[in-house]
Amino acid sequence: MKKYHKKNIATKVLHAGNHPEEGSGAITPPIYQTSTYIQKSPGKHNGYEYTRSHNPTRTRLEENLAAIENGKFALATASGMSAIMLIMHMLPANSKIICGDDVYGGTYRLFTTVFHERHQFIFLDTTDTKNVKKVIKKEKPQLIWLETPTNPLLKITDLKALAEAAKKEGAVTVVDNTFMSPFFQNPLSLGIDIVVHSLTKYINGHSDVVGGAIILNNKKNYEKLFTLQNSIGPSQSPFDSWLVLRGLKTLAVRMRTHQENAVKIAHFLEQHPQVERVIYPGLKSHPQFKLASTQMNGFGGMITFFIKGGIRAAKKFLENVEYFSLAESLGGVESLIEHPAIMTHASIPPKIRQQLGITDNLIRLSVGIEDVDDLISDLKKGFKAV
Ligand SMILES: *Cc1c(COP(=O)(O)O)cnc(C)c1O
Numbered sequence: 001m002k003k004y005h006k007k008n009i010a011t012k013v014l015h016a017g018n019h020p021e022e023g024s025g026a027i028t029p030p031i032y033q034t035s036t037y038i039q040k041s042p043g044k045h046n047g048y049e050y051t052r053s054h055n056p057t058r059t060r061l062e063e064n065l066a067a068i069e070n071g072k073f074a075l076a077t078a079s080g081m082s083a084i085m086l087i088m089h090m091l092p093a094n095s096k097i098i099c100g101d102d103v104y105g106g107t108y109r110l111f112t113t114v115f116h117e118r119h120q121f122i123f124l125d126t127t128d129t130k131n132v133k134k135v136i137k138k139e140k141p142q143l144i145w146l147e148t149p150t151n152p153l154l155k156i157t158d159l160k161a162l163a164e165a166a167k168k169e170g171a172v173t174v175v176d177n178t179f180m181s182p183f184f185q186n187p188l189s190l191g192i193d194i195v196v197h198s199l200t201k202y203i204n205g206h207s208d209v210v211g212g213a214i215i216l217n218n219k220k221n222y223e224k225l226f227t228l229q230n231s232i233g234p235s236q237s238p239f240d241s242w243l244v245l246r247g248l249k250t251l252a253v254r255m256r257t258h259q260e261n262a263v264k265i266a267h268f269l270e271q272h273p274q275v276e277r278v279i280y281p282g283l284k285s286h287p288q289f290k291l292a293s294t295q296m297n298g299f300g301g302m303i304t305f306f307i308k309g310g311i312r313a314a315k316k317f318l319e320n321v322e323y324f325s326l327a328e329s330l331g332g333v334e335s336l337i338e339h340p341a342i343m344t345h346a347s348i349p350p351k352i353r354q355q356l357g358i359t360d361n362l363i364r365l366s367v368g369i370e371d372v373d374d375l376i377s378d379l380k381k382g383f384k385a386v
Contacts, residue, residue: 080198
């Protein structure tokens with residue numbers, strides 16, 4: 001596994017964990033669609049006993065994920081949420097957790113409705129480095145949960161600075177790196193302890209699998225998480241592991257195109273008269289353009305914009321685009337469009353949504369890899385209908 005770490009990610013996605021199968025020489029690894037494995041004598045086996053614990057197809061995916069995030073260990077889970085759940089179970093009861101105030105809606109729901117009795121959560125604007133450092137010193141949290149860029153406001157958190165501050169106080173840092181994918185950002189290389197992904201998004205990239213991953217370097221924490229995964233049971237299935245391994249092969253070419261299209265669309269939106277404001281980390285108008293340029297290897301494929309005319313204009317626009325499918329989720333090859341206040345972020349109370357700036361005229365785009373001129377024509381059609 002180690003030898004891939006020095007290679008470029010475009011090579012790693014194709015080769016890490018993807019060695020030809022030994023028996024037949026098959027270039028494409030088989031799907032080990034089995035629940036159990038034969039033993040020569042009780043307890044004597046080849047490292048595989050039962051698929052909830054281990055499966056050779058999942059092992060290959062985990063090798064690949066570790067390599068592309070520059071980590072030593074990876075776990076592939078049945079969903080992004082189950083990966084997040086395992087990390088919450090790893091902490092002793094009554095842990096203090098500092099969490100970004102603009103995280104994925106499902107993460108917010110998990111923390112405030114499932115784990116709020118087990119742990120204490122402190123929600124903060126993590127882009128305010130000075131304040132977060134102060135709170136870390138004062139509260140001495142066990143864990144710091146970060147997303148950067150955030151969803152849907154695409155705010156950037158300084159990972160190096162917060163990783164350092166957390167280390168001083170003995171807090172574990174976690175970054176949900178779903179939005180950037182390992183192609184555009186590698187938190188472990190910036191000093192972060194644990195990376196989480198929803199494989200459902202860019203990593204699989206084809207909108208046909210739900211999955212999650214945890215990648216880290218600390219062996220003790222890996223062993224704890226493995227025991228939890230085996231005990232609780234949210235392991236990724238062999239077939240879905242195989243699909244993600246296949247999707248991953250094109251991660252580099254997909255991400256390059258997502259970004260190329262997103263940059264063009266962000267510029268188009270920025271000068272459109274029916275647009276109030278565009279948020280994209282690759283625009284010079286983004287308040288943290290400088291930090292984004294140094295911390296990330298690119299700016300990704302997600303764009304947020306505010307349409308003029310409030311909720312009515314937003315609805316009309318969403319109903320009249322064709323190639324941007326109106327759907328939750330993101331990161332697939334096909335373009336998606338959604339309304340966070342009604343769809344992905346509905347579980348956040350309206351008052352808090354207003355405070356955060358997730359207003360009723362906010363629209364989020366997941367820019368796909370279609371022809372960019374066709375995508376821009378489609379957006380023009382939406383604006384005309386308004
Ligand atoms: C989708 C998503 C998740 C949850 O992942 P699932 O695979 O849907 O369970 C977590 N974090 C972010 C940033 C996401 O976009």
